Amino acid sequence: EVQLVESGGGLVKPGGSLRLSCAASGFTFSSYSMNWVRQAPGKGLEWVSSISSSSSYIYYADSVKGRFTISRDNAKNSLYLQMNSLRAEDTAVYYCARRGMDVWGQGTTVTVSS
Amino acid sequence: QSVLTQPPSVSAAPGQKVTISCSGSSSNIGNNYVSWYQQLPGTAPKLLIYDNNKRPSGIPDRFSGSKSGTSATLGITGLQTGDEADYYCGTWDSSLSAEVFGGGTKLTVL
Numbered sequence: 001e002v003q004l005v006e007s008g009g010g011l012v013k014p015g016g017s018l019r020l021s022c023a024a025s026g027f028t029f030s031s032y033s034m035n036w037v038r039q040a041p042g043k044g045l046e047w048v049s050s051i052s053s054s055s056s057y058i059y060y061a062d063s064v065k066g067r068f069t070i071s072r073d074n075a076k077n078s079l080y081l082q083m084n085s086l087r088a089e090d091t092a093v094y095y096c097a098r099r100g101m102d103v104w105g106q107g108t109t110v111t112v113s114s
Numbered sequence: 115q116s117v118l119t120q121p122p123s124v125s126a127a128p129g130q131k132v133t134i135s136c137s138g139s140s141s142n143i144g145n146n147y148v149s150w151y152q153q154l155p156g157t158a159p160k161l162l163i164y165d166n167n168k169r170p171s172g173i174p175d176r177f178s179g180s181k182s183g184t185s186a187t188l189g190i191t192g193l194q195t196g197d198e199a200d201y202y203c204g205t206w207d208s209s210l211s212a213e214v215f216g217g218g219t220k221l222t223v224l
Contacts, residue, residue, distance in 0.1 A: 047204075
């Protein structure tokens with residue numbers, strides 16, 4: 001079964017850091033580009049970042065550029081999102097999604113609050 | 115403010131048909147494929163339509179997609195109460211080098 005499972009969310013103070021992980025299974029992870037998408041409470045979907053299969057191409061939304069870093073470890077079938085200088089407006093459910101957004105994880109919740 | 119524009123809500127009776135529009139520009143819809151997603155309450159989004167009008171395996175043919183110029187449309191026929199959800203359009207924006215989504219449309223099946 002093709003599956004993505006996020007982890008690493010939690011409560012963090014403004015200015016703090018958090019690292020999200022996404023474990024992939026059931027498909028050849030190294031062949032697919034991957035995405036992070038977030039959804040603030042009661043709001044719509046917001047794309048955060050994308051990374052190509054070999055990490056050669058990386059893109060970020062302007063709202064997170066310079067603060068978030070996407071990475072992957074194909075040997076571990078894992079995708080990561082390092083989030084620094086967190087702000088209240090980063091509070092959201094964070095989803096990882098496969099290329100084409102055809103497979104999504106269940107999401108992990110990040111809350112930025114003092 | 116979303117790059118892609120969708121109506122906030124639509125409604126129709128069970129068994130009827132509804133369409134949801136998604137308006138963009140030449141840098142996104144006009145020159146890239148459009149996808150549609152369904153998000154049931156409390157769940158992750160699910161891909162409904164990709165490449166403007168293709169359905170992934172398992173998606174019933176009650177769901178259809180089309181694109182014309184800088185706009186796209188999702189159609190749902192034979193509405194069921196289980197179709198009540200938020201629907202989002204999405205595509206790549208070549209000018210922004212970013213994936214963009216519409217603001218979402220809440221479908222109510224009366």
